[in-house]
Amino acid sequence: MPDNDQKDPNRRDFLYVASGAVGAVAVAGAVWPLIDQMNPSAAVLALASIEFDVSSVPEGGSVTIKWRGLPVFVRHRTEAEIEEARAVPMSDLKDPQTDAERVKEGHEQYLIMIANCTHLGCVPVGESGDFDGWFCPCHGSHYDTAGRIRKGPAPANLVVPDYEFVSDTVVRIG
């Protein structure tokens, strides 16, 4: 046998590499479930869409609802706030987006956004800050009346989730 080994080293090397590779695949396959179990479970994903009647929010008012465990602002904006948001030139924005891109056509008064600051996730305080929108007390980010980032460490505008109006007053988020 030792004689045979020396004559045919390539065959043995191939077997080592091939069995090592198969072993690595097997280990990766076994480890994946152990990691993936940490991802959101079916129970968490099942709560992924909600409906809300926006007519309950008076003009100039705001409510915070819960969607997928996250707080969501539903803000019924005043005419003045909408005008203010539309008047902002794009060049002033860190994350340029027009007001129209952040609301649904025909429902411009309703601003629906995930209420977590895009910096590190705190819930900003409404109708405050230097731009009359939201102010995050944790690390000092200021948002305007369209929820766009204007000043502070946050990198992006408050996130507008996927949603649609299923009737005149009812929205489905998610």
Added chain:
Amino acid sequence: MAGQSTYKPSNGFTKWLDDRLPIMRLGYDSFVDFPTPRNLNYWWTFGGILTVCLGIQIVTGIILAMHYTPEATMAFNSVEHIRRDVNWGRIIQGTHAVGASMFFIAVYIHMFRGMYYGSYKAPREILWMLGVVIFLLMMATAFFGYVLPWGQMSFWGATVITNFFSAVPVVGDAILQLLRGGFAVDNPTLNRFFSLHYLLPFMIAGVVGLHIWALHVPGNNNPAGIPVKSKQDTVPFHPYYTLKDGFAIVVFLIPFAWFVFFAPDILGHADNYIPANSQVTPTHIVPEWYFLPFYAILRAITFNIGIPFTDITFIDSKLGGVIAMFGAIVVLFFLPWLDRSPVRSGGFRPMFKWFFWLQVISFIALGYLGSKPAEGTYVVFAQIFTAYYFAYFLIILPVLSRIETPKALPASISESVLKVEAKSATTA
């Protein structure tokens, strides 16, 4: 330093055992007749103090887990139940919470002692790096533990800290969901943090074992920073250092007990007595005091890094802050190779000494700034001290190793000890 074992089994049973499992010999050689430099000062007692801290946390923690409920709707109440209803629960929970703070006081002193006396230098690089690993594990454990009472600071601390990972380009949000087990911090997050909080202390204990093993190969560094040359330079660990460490541990336990008995909440935040609410963030969120210097570094990066005078950004301020904060710890791993000075002890380095104490002051100042709101001059000062923190490791130490002329070193440890004694005898 290991040398020849001097253990002699004292009776038939220990001899029988020694031939099969020489565990008594290991203990004897490591903690009884272990040759230890005779000039160690009280800064060297913090290793023993830290071992006691770890023991206290593990024992009180196992007890608390017998009464605690890791479930989002019950966790807060179960901690109150421990504090109000469980026999001695007020003291045991208080010891665990205060114990975390005392653990960090001790570890910071231990680390700065190593930095002043050059304990990270050859041949103790691995010893130092294992220490940094322990420090990282301690930070993770403390963070997971602070989330468990499920108060407002617990919840929002968990939200902010897990959000660090959302700064990672491309896969940030996927990592975030993986860590939280949901779209927001919630019950799955609490469950896994409890599991990990129970696991990590035992991992720390394992790395402490390696840390002591790595210590016992070259033996202790010492205030003179010169190696042991003869038997005259050392004394046996027992009784000399068992008693010195024991005395220091007793002194350390006095303020520890004072906090537990009279002010168990003084180091915490009142907001954590409000149950977690995912809809409202406390107006002023700050981490526990022992994370404040790193928190200040995180917040000091308020600017994007890119090509100047263009809109091109490589690293935005959010990612930059996270990189700086983790970098502040990662840089410690490279310390043995950044400081090339052949002299270990800061006592013989006239220039190093000043920069070292500036670094201590800068670290404390960062801690103060971390507790303040991130606005105005607080941010400017945080940026200055952050710059100094990194400059100390990356610029000052490498440059000092080249330009500094150290003082003459004593010929041996015993000579340095005898000199001090002779000096005090003449002045008396």
